[in-house]
Amino acid sequence: MFSPMENQPNKTDLQTNVDIGVIVCSTGSYYVVKRDDGSLVNCVIKGKFRTMNIKTTNPVAVGDRVHFVFTPNSEYAQIDSIFPRKNYIIRKSVNLSKLYSIVASNIDTAFLIVSCKEPKTDTMFIDRFLVTANAYNVPCKIVINKVDLLDEESEVYAGFLTELYESIGYEVLLTSAVSGLGMNKLKEELKGKTALFSGNSGVGKSTLINILCPSANQKTKEVSSTHHSGKHTTTFAAMLENGDIKIIDTPGVKSFGVVDFKKEELALYFPEMKQRLENCKYYNCTHTHEPGCAIKQAVEYGEISSQRYNNYIKLLNADDMA
Numbered sequence: 001m002f003s004p005m006e007n008q009p010n011k012t013d014l015q016t017n018v019d020i021g022v023i024v025c026s027t028g029s030y031y032v033v034k035r036d037d038g039s040l041v042n043c044v045i046k047g048k049f050r051t052m053n054i055k056t057t058n059p060v061a062v063g064d065r066v067h068f069v070f071t072p073n074s075e076y077a078q079i080d081s082i083f084p085r086k087n088y089i090i091r092k093s094v095n096l097s098k099l100y101s102i103v104a105s106n107i108d109t110a111f112l113i114v115s116c117k118e119p120k121t122d123t124m125f126i127d128r129f130l131v132t133a134n135a136y137n138v139p140c141k142i143v144i145n146k147v148d149l150l151d152e153e154s155e156v157y158a159g160f161l162t163e164l165y166e167s168i169g170y171e172v173l174l175t176s177a178v179s180g181l182g183m184n185k186l187k188e189e190l191k192g193k194t195a196l197f198s199g200n201s202g203v204g205k206s207t208l209i210n211i212l213c214p215s216a217n218q219k220t221k222e223v224s225s226t227h228h229s230g231k232h233t234t235t236f237a238a239m240l241e242n243g244d245i246k247i248i249d250t251p252g253v254k255s256f257g258v259v260d261f262k263k264e265e266l267a268l269y270f271p272e273m274k275q276r277l278e279n280c281k282y283y284n285c286t287h288t289h290e291p292g293c294a295i296k297q298a299v300e301y302g303e304i305s306s307q308r309y310n311n312y313i314k315l316l317n318a319d320d321m322a
């Protein structure tokens, strides 16, 4: 798995502790950095920095703790180094198959916001995200939002998702930004954390954040503009705060196709498979055709969901797998 090259600050930088802060907003070209005293500094990236790491389109992201220097005659300070990251989430840049962009870093918990209607999030989308988060050591919870919209069919789907992911060990929360259901519980979960909100466009990430962080003022899709569906309302990542709650809002993604590891590793990121791997007859079992496969047997016995297994197979054959 690749790890971004990091320009680490030197000792003198650490001692001054003034021109250091956390990136709270990133457009890809411009950054807002928040110092520990709360003051905000507009920054760009020092030219040299950008070429240091050819594998990512953005060398730094929201959540990164960075050092910057002021330059004469410029309204922007220059970010010249980055502190080591605890973790990060990356995704493949849409049209450039070999390039990745870092979505956010230093995350305590990622919340995957999904909805069962308008739009309906499928399990493949969820599993791609969970696998990526798992591979990058980011704990993940699932939030099913818009439960006020549930009708007979989508209620069944919500129940299916809840049961499926809870059985694997993921926490699943049900919320509605409209009725307020589940909002207190979600707020409780967020206390003292830096959280990432991710999910497909239109599931209500920014709407939830505006409730959780009343000063956030994130743009949300107007109800009357539903004919523009497919257009993302949030276009860049930003960290919003309310007391000890920090939430990173991100633009909706079509698919979380970001798996930068070998096919043989994939089952390690499906917790229900990982715990059974040692029972496969062959150590390098891909759980597709091999005899004595504990995973296939568990699927047969209904101990592993066939939906999850099918998604595993799809991921195994996906173009973006190494």
Ligand SMILES: Nc1nc2c(ncn2[C@@H]2O[C@H](COP(=O)(O)OP(=O)(O)OP(=O)(O)O)[C@@H](O)[C@H]2O)c(=O)[nH]1
Pocket: 145, 146, 147, 148, 149, 175, 176, 177, 178, 179, 199, 200, 201, 202, 203, 204, 205, 206, 207, 208, 219, 220, 221, 222, 223, 231, 232, 233, 234, 235, 250, 251, 252, 253
């Ligand atoms: N009925 C209902 N509508 C909701 C709920 N949460 C959000 N919405 C609506 O869903 C639409 C999309 O919400 P946004 O918050 O803009 O969605 P987003 O996930 O931030 O979308 P992107 O920024 O494009 O990724 C808006 O019209 C919201 O008012 C909810 O719980 N129930």
Ligand SMILES: [Mg+2]
Pocket: 205, 206, 207, 219, 220, 233, 234, 249, 250, 251, 252
């Ligand atoms: Mg949004």
Ligand SMILES: [Zn+2]
Pocket: 280, 281, 285, 286, 287, 288, 290, 292, 293, 294, 295, 296
């Ligand atoms: Zn196997």
